[in-house]
Structure formats: C-alpha cells, structure tokens
Amino acid sequence: MEKKSFNSPNFDKKKRSKNSIKIIVIHYTGMQSTRESLLRLCDPKSKVSSHFLIDQNGQVYRLVEDRQTAWHAGKSCWGRYKNLNKNSIGIELVNKGHKFGYTKFKKKQLLSLIKVCKSLIKKYKIKKKYIVGHSDIAPLRKIDPGEKFPWKHMADRGIGMWFNSKYLTLKKYRNVKISEKKDKIKFVKNLTKIGYCFSLKKKSFFIKIMKSFQRHYRKELINGVLDQECMIIAQNLTKNL
Numbered sequence: 001m002e003k004k005s006f007n008s009p010n011f012d013k014k015k016r017s018k019n020s021i022k023i024i025v026i027h028y029t030g031m032q033s034t035r036e037s038l039l040r041l042c043d044p045k046s047k048v049s050s051h052f053l054i055d056q057n058g059q060v061y062r063l064v065e066d067r068q069t070a071w072h073a074g075k076s077c078w079g080r081y082k083n084l085n086k087n088s089i090g091i092e093l094v095n096k097g098h099k100f101g102y103t104k105f106k107k108k109q110l111l112s113l114i115k116v117c118k119s120l121i122k123k124y125k126i127k128k129k130y131i132v133g134h135s136d137i138a139p140l141r142k143i144d145p146g147e148k149f150p151w152k153h154m155a156d157r158g159i160g161m162w163f164n165s166k167y168l169t170l171k172k173y174r175n176v177k178i179s180e181k182k183d184k185i186k187f188v189k190n191l192t193k194i195g196y197c198f199s200l201k202k203k204s205f206f207i208k209i210m211k212s213f214q215r216h217y218r219k220e221l222i223n224g225v226l227d228q229e230c231m232i233i234a235q236n237l238t239k240n241l
C-alpha cells in the first residue's frame with residue numbers, strides 16, 4: 001500500500017519510545033475535501049495534526065512519523081491514560097462530518113484503514129480495547145467518527161472490540177428502563193473497565209458519555225439514556241476484555 005508523505009510541522013520535537021504507543025484513535029476530518037484537510041493538518045497556525053490521513057479513495061497520507069507525538073487527541077482520557085497524544089497514533093478519515101453533510105465511509109477508505117491498523121497493531125502490540133474513536137476518549141466535546149463508522153465491521157476483522165449478544169435478543173431490551181441505582185453503578189463500573197473515564201458530578205456529563213457509548217455500540221438509538229440493552233452490551237464487552 002503506497003503512502004504519500006505530506007510533512008506536518010505540528011508535532012512534539014522530542015521523540016517518544018516505541019513502548020509508549022498503546023492506542024489508536026480514529027477521527028473524521030469534518031471538512032469539505034482532502035485538500036482542505038491536508039492544508040489544515042499541515043498548517044502551523046492550526047496546531048492540529050495526525051499521523052495518517054486516509055481519503056475516500058483509500059489513498060493514505062503520512063503526515064507525522066509514528067515516534068513523533070502528533071496533536072490530534074486534545075484533552076482526553078482512556079483507561080489509565082490521560083491527554084492521549086503522547087500514547088496514541090491518530091488516524092483521520094476524510095468525511096464532511098455532521099456539520100457539512102455526514103456520509104458513510106467509503107469501502108476503499110475502510111480497506112486502507114484496516115491495512116494501516118493491522119500494521120500498527122502488529123508493530124506496537126496494541127490491544128483491542130485501545131482502538132477507539134475520538135468521541136470515546138473525549139465524549140464531552142467530540143462526536144467523531146460518529147454513528148456511521150462501522151465498528152462491528154472493523155471488529156470482525158480483528159480491529160477493536162465488539163459484543164457477542166444477538167441483535168434481535170438485545171432489541172427487546174431497548175428502552176426498558178433501569179430503575180435500580182445499583183444497576184447504574186454496575187454499568188458505570190463496566191464502562192470504566194472498558195476504558196471510558198467517568199464523572200458523575202453533572203447529569204450532562206453522564207448523558208454525553210452515554211451518547212458516546214451508544215454511538216460506538218448501539219447506533220440505532222443515541223439518546224443518552226441508560227436502558228437494559230446498554231446494560232447488557234456493556235456487561236458483554238467486559239467479559240471479552
């Protein structure tokens with residue numbers, strides 16, 4: 001797979017160790033075109049970058065070398081890792097995003113993403129629970145790569161996590177309320193095991209984290225409400241850790 005190099009100046013000058021790379025973070029660009037995305041990710045004034053950009057035709061652009069810390073994650077948290085730039089590889093997928101006309105990710109684009117991810121997984125021994133979306137690690141401020149990103153399709157190819165429960169069985173529990181406080185506590189514990197960083201100080205925080213979880217694992221209904229379907233999914237996921 002041919003990679004084109006567009007060198008972004010937006011990275012930390014000090015090289016990190018190979019062992020510090022633990023996470024792959026998938027984003028969408030939220031911009032109108034590949035050209036616009038490349039210009040922004042390589043503009044010193046923007047102060048943002050990623051290691052890779054993949055356009056809709058499957059062309060892979062390398063913007064920052066793996067051992068350099070790119071500026072893609074921002075304020076973020078996953079498991080025991082905080083401010084994930086220093087521990088992650090960032091991959092941007094060209095997609096207009098929710099603001100400009102969110103579309104499905106293209107087949108060629110996903111094929112290239114799978115190849116890049118498999119190479120990184122092998123090189124850095126990255127575990128499935130550490131392949132995440134931007135919204136997973138920064139749920140209070142990000143929603144990308146969004147509900148159209150095919151997480152199950154990726155997991156079926158060994159990239160990221162998915163659950164074993166059958167769709168039709170799960171659907172019966174959709175919108176079935178959780179009334180017991182102990183069940184909510186159990187759900188929060190399970191999401192913490194998966195990697196989500198929780199704050200229960202504000203109801204609005206819980207709703208945003210809930211929506212992030214639903215965008216990833218229950219995209220048919222993203223309402224920020226904990227129901228029995230979400231409970232079962234979270235419990236199933238923790239069994240696969």
